Amino acid sequence: MAESIRRMLGRETAGGEGVVRGWLRTVRHGKGVSFLDVSDGSCMDGMQVVANPDTEGYEDVVRQLSTGCSVEARGAVVESPGKGQRFEFHATVVELVGEAGEDYPLQKKRHSFEFLRTIAHLRPRTNTIGAVLRVRNAASMAIHEFFQQEDFFYLHTPIVTASDAEGAGEMFRVTTLPIGDPPRDEKGAIDDAQDFFGRPTFLTVSGQLEAEIGALALSRVYSFGPTFRAENSNTARHLAEFWMVEPEAAFYDLNDLADLSERFLKFVFAKVLDRCEDDMAFFAKRIESEAINRMNTVIEKPFERIPYREAVSILEASGEPFEFPVGFGLDLQSEHERWLTEKHAGCPVIVTDWPKDIKAFYMYQNDDEQTVAAMDVLVGGVGEIIGGSQREHRLDVLESTIRGQGLEPDDYWWYLDLRRYGSVPHAGFGLGFERIVQFMTGMANIRDVIPFPRTPGQADF
RNA sequence: UCCCCGGUAGCUCAGCUGGUAGAGCAGGCGGCUGUUAACCGCCUUGUCGCAGGUUCGAGUCCUGCCCGGGGAGCCA
Numbered sequence: 001m002a003e004s005i006r007r008m009l010g011r012e013t014a015g016g017e018g019v020v021r022g023w024l025r026t027v028r029h030g031k032g033v034s035f036l037d038v039s040d041g042s043c044m045d046g047m048q049v050v051a052n053p054d055t056e057g058y059e060d061v062v063r064q065l066s067t068g069c070s071v072e073a074r075g076a077v078v079e080s081p082g083k084g085q086r087f088e089f090h091a092t093v094v095e096l097v098g099e100a101g102e103d104y105p106l107q108k109k110r111h112s113f114e115f116l117r118t119i120a121h122l123r124p125r126t127n128t129i130g131a132v133l134r135v136r137n138a139a140s141m142a143i144h145e146f147f148q149q150e151d152f153f154y155l156h157t158p159i160v161t162a163s164d165a166e167g168a169g170e171m172f173r174v175t176t177l178p179i180g181d182p183p184r185d186e187k188g189a190i191d192d193a194q195d196f197f198g199r200p201t202f203l204t205v206s207g208q209l210e211a212e213i214g215a216l217a218l219s220r221v222y223s224f225g226p227t228f229r230a231e232n233s234n235t236a237r238h239l240a241e242f243w244m245v246e247p248e249a250a251f252y253d254l255n256d257l258a259d260l261s262e263r264f265l266k267f268v269f270a271k272v273l274d275r276c277e278d279d280m281a282f283f284a285k286r287i288e289s290e291a292i293n294r295m296n297t298v299i300e301k302p303f304e305r306i307p308y309r310e311a312v313s314i315l316e317a318s319g320e321p322f323e324f325p326v327g328f329g330l331d332l333q334s335e336h337e338r339w340l341t342e343k344h345a346g347c348p349v350i351v352t353d354w355p356k357d358i359k360a361f362y363m364y365q366n367d368d369e370q371t372v373a374a375m376d377v378l379v380g381g382v383g384e385i386i387g388g389s390q391r392e393h394r395l396d397v398l399e400s401t402i403r404g405q406g407l408e409p410d411d412y413w414w415y416l417d418l419r420r421y422g423s424v425p426h427a428g429f430g431l432g433f434e435r436i437v438q439f440m441t442g443m444a445n446i447r448d449v450i451p452f453p454r455t456p457g458q459a460d461f
Numbered sequence: 462u463c464c465c466c467g468g469u470a471g472c473u474c475a476g477c478u479g480g481u482a483g484a485g486c487a488g489g490c491g492g493c494u495g496u497u498a499a500c501c502g503c504c505u506u507g508u509c510g511c512a513g514g515u516u517c518g519a520g521u522c523c524u525g526c527c528c529g530g531g532g533a534g535c536c537a
Binding site: 026 | 496
């Protein structure tokens with residue numbers, strides 16, 4: 001195998017033979033010399049391949065090269081006399097592997113992200129999307145590393161679920177019934193009993209309920225996988241298919257969970273900064289100047305914890321002309337979240353103990369009977385980045401909350417069983433993976449931080 | 462789903478209050494240069510999103526539709 005350009009550029013010293021394989025970003029011809037910017041995606045920088053009339057294939061290959069074609073060059077790594085790179089590659093042979101005609105869509109100029117989305121099969125070859133994909137990779141691995149070192153087991157929660165009551169938005173139906181002529185029962189309704197699973201099934205909107213099963217056996221688990229929402233929401237923050245990280249831990253209370261979330265963010269961000277230095281420098285320079293600073297704030301500053309009640313008082317006393325009202329029982333808007341973390345605290349903020357009426361049924365009810373043990377982690381620039389809670393582990397309280405919200409306890413029979421047999425306090429949080437990639441990279445649209453975005457009306461590639 | 466904005470050359474965009482389409486980049490040719498999204502000169506490229514309508518005349522105004530972007534709601 002050829003050495004990657006990342007490794008080649010990272011060599012201690014020049015000298016030595018090598019092979020460069022990759023795609024041509026641009027080519028500059030001089031009278032007796034040509035410079036090929038060759039990228040193989042292994043790092044931000046490409047390798048400057050230098051060819052001259054002594055290079056085999058100079059006239060019939062090198063002089064004919066164009067942006068986008070793939071090449072293989074054999075030669076030697078030498079110190080570069082030019083500015084802009086430490087090493088360059090002096091080719092003795094250059095071969096064309098795959099040509100790219102003049103209609104190659106990616107030019108050596110800036111393209112709009114909107115246009116790049118229409119050529120998602122080629123956009124990973126751009127600087128920005130390439131860097132995004134490398135950051136995604138580094139962040140994914142850091143997430144696994146973090147949980148492994150914290151003794152969390154990676155639990156594979158299901159993609160297909162029969163529960164249509166997870167309560168987190170519209171779901172995609174999964175069926176093998178013939179769509180034009182489905183079987184009917186005696187009343188003329190579609191006969192779900194004849195469907196593949198014998199009942200209606202959907203793509204999961206959350207692995208949390210199953211993660212709780214895992215936590216109440218292995219003590220600490222996390223799921224990290226695709227999640228689906230059929231909401232018709234068309235924003236820079238929503239995808240129909242996205243990746244979610246959901247740790248769940250037995251014998252954790254809300255404080256333990258807040259501690260975990262703080263360690264988690266600090267660890268993952270530090271790893272990404274360390275392993276994607278060039279990519280992050282690119283984002284800070286070309287996409288969002290605060291990208292690295294924001295991450296460093298999370299890494300360096302202790303998170304401040306503020307109960308919701310107190311947060312509301314602070315916001316009310318702030319004198320800030322907010323667009324949306326503040327008051328007990330009202331959810332915090334993005335503008336409130338950002339003011340709390342950016343102006344008030346100057347560090348990430350964890351808002352705890354929220355009014356039960358605006359939170360989900362499975363959250364632990366506090367002794368005041370008005371609030372639940374929920375938390376939102378707020379960071380500068382985006383607001384909420386993590387949401388979690390201690391779960392209600394008391395059977396009677398959970399059953400009455402389910403009924404109180406008009407839900408049917410029988411639909412949750414196994415979830416309630418977990419409270420019947422060896423129930424323990426436990427807690428967990430969820431975070432949208434693409435949201436933290438957005439936070440890290442400063443990319444404005446979530447469709448540009450996932451390789452193949454799925455949004456309403458869009459499932460190409 | 463609602464509100465706002467937009468859809469003009471392969472790409473990024475300009476085109477004022479209606480008068481019949483332009484720049485940069487890409488591409489072609491030539492020049493020059495150990496070059497750095499190289500540079501200089503010349504040249505080519507358009508069903509102006511689609512369908513109607515108003516008008517002597519529509520890229521420009523009106524209506525509908527499609528697509529995209531921003532904001533909102535919902536959320537992760």
